[in-house]
Amino acid sequence: MTISTGDTIPSVDLATMSAEGPSGVSTDDIFKGKKVAIFGVPGAFTPTCSAKHLPGFVQHADAIKAKGIDTIACISVNDAFVMGAWGQDQNVGDKVMMLADGSAKFAEAAGLVLDLTDKGLGVRNQRFSMVVDDGVVQSINVDEGGFEKTSAEQMLSDLS
Numbered sequence: 328m329t330i331s332t333g334d335t336i337p338s339v340d341l342a343t344m345s346a347e348g349p350s351g352v353s354t355d356d357i358f359k360g361k362k363v364a365i366f367g368v369p370g371a372f373t374p375t376c377s378a379k380h381l382p383g384f385v386q387h388a389d390a391i392k393a394k395g396i397d398t399i400a401c402i403s404v405n406d407a408f409v410m411g412a413w414g415q416d417q418n419v420g421d422k423v424m425m426l427a428d429g430s431a432k433f434a435e436a437a438g439l440v441l442d443l444t445d446k447g448l449g450v451r452n453q454r455f456s457m458v459v460d461d462g463v464v465q466s467i468n469v470d471e472g473g474f475e476k477t478s479a480e481q482m483l484s485d486l487s
Contacts, residue, residue: 337436344411383479
């Protein structure tokens with residue numbers, strides 16, 4: 328069952344890349360006491376994710392945060408090395424927290440799995456965006472094909 332408005336974010340361990348290497352971080356720490364805009368992509372360095380989805384959140388980060396968001400996070404079923412390299416490639420800086428869900432624990436717990444094994448890509452997460460306030464989902468959008476419903480522009484509109 329897919330996570331929905333009013334649900335609590337699942338408690339799982341994820342990773343980020345720091346100057347010292349991969350660093351563990353729990354969803355409890357990411358979401359507790361904060362208003363977080365999180366979006367998920369099927370994969371780092373993939374065409375739509377790299378050309379449109381992540382760049383939109385980087386471009387509109389200040390406007391999104393001006394609407395009361397404390398943290399913007401991007402999550403993908405990739406390892407911390409890949410997410411770190413993708414963040415550097417996209418000049419993310421400190422605008423977007425790059426979260427690695429290498430074993431798809433978050434995707435599975437949130438019911439957001441996208442199985443692309445028939446295309447040689449394995450298990451990924453669906454393209455989604457959420458606003459989460461103190462661990463509780465306030466809004467969620469899931470795209471099936473495009474990225475418009477989960478774009479930074481749509482999030483800005485939803486936050487108005």
